[in-house]
């Protein structure tokens with residue numbers, strides 16, 4: 001009797017479901033900040049070794065898998081090419097004791113990654129609610145590769161917190177989409193001052209520094225790969 005097994009090329013199953021066959025790992029091309037590196041990755045597939053499969057099983061397998069290509073191009077921004085990139089930082093004065101620390105963390109990080117001081121512009125606004133409109137304006141100006149948005153929204157007694165936090169988030173997102181320039185969300189949304197201080201240089205690191213890294217990566221991605 002003839003085997004109903006499908007041709008080997010159609011019997012690709014994710015390694016999550018099958019034992020990894022190291023000889024069949026796929027090759028992918030990573031483009032990182034302009035230079036490309038060939039790397040082996042874990043997205044490999046192994047073909048089934050059992051001889052038979054019902055047509056239904058084959059169809060199910062095909063639906064749950066994707067076909068391996070010879071070389072997949074991966075593109076990411078770089079964190080080592082900050083020089084020449086220009087950044088605006090919009091920072092809210094509300095809860096200034098926190099936002100100042102976040103700003104310091106961001107500037108320190110930019111400098112660590114070779115961004116020149118003269119390529120950083122800081123714009124102060126009254127509160128996090130006001131960040132979006134300013135970020136959009138700066139994004140559209142064409143002067144900056146990315147806009148970093150810094151604020152600290154801390155819960156009070158009323159529902160005001162939700163309004164300010166949500167408006168800040170959607171304002172930054174709209175600014176980014178409307179201007180086509182990455183606007184990075186560095187607004188803390190905290191239950192109390194302790195949480196905020198922990199995230200502005202305390203126990204939980206400095207979120208200003210973290211968002212500066214995001215800004216660098218996104219700026220580099222747009223500058224070197226997406227223009």
Ligand SMILES: Nc1c(NC[C@H](O)[C@H](O)[C@H](O)CO)[nH]c(=O)[nH]c1=O
Pocket residue numbers: 092094095126127128129130151152153154155164
């Ligand atoms: N309560 C917080 C505010 N409130 C002020 C608003 O952002 C805004 O300036 C005002 O409603 C006028 O439009 N801002 C913060 O950044 N953080 C807060 O905790």
Ligand SMILES: CC(=O)[C@@H](O)COP(=O)(O)O
Pocket residue numbers: 153154155156157158159160161162164
């Ligand atoms: C997030 C805020 O705006 C906060 O300061 C408001 O405090 P409250 O809810 O007590 O008015």
